[in-house]
Amino acid sequence: DAGVIQSPRHEVTEMGQEVTLRCKPISGHDYLFWYRQTMMRGLELLIYFNNNVPIDDSGMPEDRFSAKMPNASFSTLKIQPSEPRDSAVYFCASSHSGGVTTDTQYFGPGTRLTVL
Amino acid sequence: KQEVTQIPAALSVPEGENLVLNCSFTDSAIYNLQWFRQDPGKGLTSLLLIQSSQREQTSGRLNASLDKSSGRSTLYIAASQPGDSATYLCVPNTGRRALTFGSGTRLQVQP
Numbered sequence: 001d002a003g004v005i006q007s008p009r010h011e012v013t014e015m016g017q018e019v020t021l022r023c024k025p026i027s028g029h030d031y032l033f034w035y036r037q038t039m040m041r042g043l044e045l046l047i048y049f050n051n052n053v054p055i056d057d058s059g060m061p062e063d064r065f066s067a068k069m070p071n072a073s074f075s076t077l078k079i080q081p082s083e084p085r086d087s088a089v090y091f092c093a094s095s096h097s098g099g100v101t102t103d104t105q106y107f108g109p110g111t112r113l114t115v116l
Numbered sequence: 117k118q119e120v121t122q123i124p125a126a127l128s129v130p131e132g133e134n135l136v137l138n139c140s141f142t143d144s145a146i147y148n149l150q151w152f153r154q155d156p157g158k159g160l161t162s163l164l165l166i167q168s169s170q171r172e173q174t175s176g177r178l179n180a181s182l183d184k185s186s187g188r189s190t191l192y193i194a195a196s197q198p199g200d201s202a203t204y205l206c207v208p209n210t211g212r213r214a215l216t217f218g219s220g221t222r223l224q225v226q227p
Contacts, residue, residue: 004159011117042217042219042220043205045214045215048214051197056214059214066142091160104150104162105215106162107158107159108159109157109158110157110158110159
C-alpha cells in the first residue's frame with residue numbers, strides 16, 4: 001500500500017482565498033483524522049471520521065473550516081476564507097478499528113500551508 | 117484533559133551515545149502509549165506501542181518503558197546514529213480516538 005496520500009504537499013495562497021486540502025487514506029481503514037501542527041500549539045486534532053461520518057469536530061477552530069468525506073477513499077479539508085493564522089502543516093491520518101487499545105494511526109506526509 | 121510533557125525539549129549528542137527521552141502525562145487512565153518519530157517536513161511514524169498492562173516494549177535499538185501509575189514513560193535509544201536525528205513524540209491513549217501529543221524532543225546526533 002502507498003500509505004496515506006495528501007495533496008498538495010505545499011500550498012501558498014493569499015488571505016481571503018479558499019484552500020482545499022486532500023487526503024486518501026490507506027485502503028481498508030475506516031477511521032480518518034485531520035490534524036494541524038504549529039510551533040505554538042503542536043499537533044492538534046481538528047476532526048475525525050468513522051465510516052465516512054464525522055464523529056468529533058470539536059477541534060475545528062472556526063466556521064471557516066469544513067471537512068468532508070464523500071467516500072471511504074477520499075476526504076477534503078476546506079478553509080474559506082483563509083487567514084494568515086491558518087498557516088501550518090496539516091496532517092491526515094487513518095487507522096482501522098482493530099480496537100482502540102491496539103490500533104495505531106498512520107500519518108500522511110502533510111500539507112504545508114502558507115497564507116500571505 | 118490529558119497534558120503531556122516531554123523532557124528535554126532538545127538534545128544534541130555525538131554518535132554512539134545511549135539516550136533517554138522522558139515523557140510524563142497527567143491522566144494515568146490510559147489504554148496504551150505510543151512513541152512516534154517525526155522527520156523534518158514529513159509525517160509521523162509509529163515506533164513503539166506499549167499496552168497499559170505492559171512495562172516495556174523493544175524494537176531494535178529502541179526500548180520504551182511505561183510506569184502507568186506514576187504517569188511516566190521513557191524511550192531509550194542505544195548506540196545512537198545520525199539517522200536517529202528527528203523529533204520524538206510521546207502519545208498516551210486514554211481510549212478516545214483523539215490523541216494528545218506531547219511537544220516532542222528534538223534530537224540531533226552528530227556524526
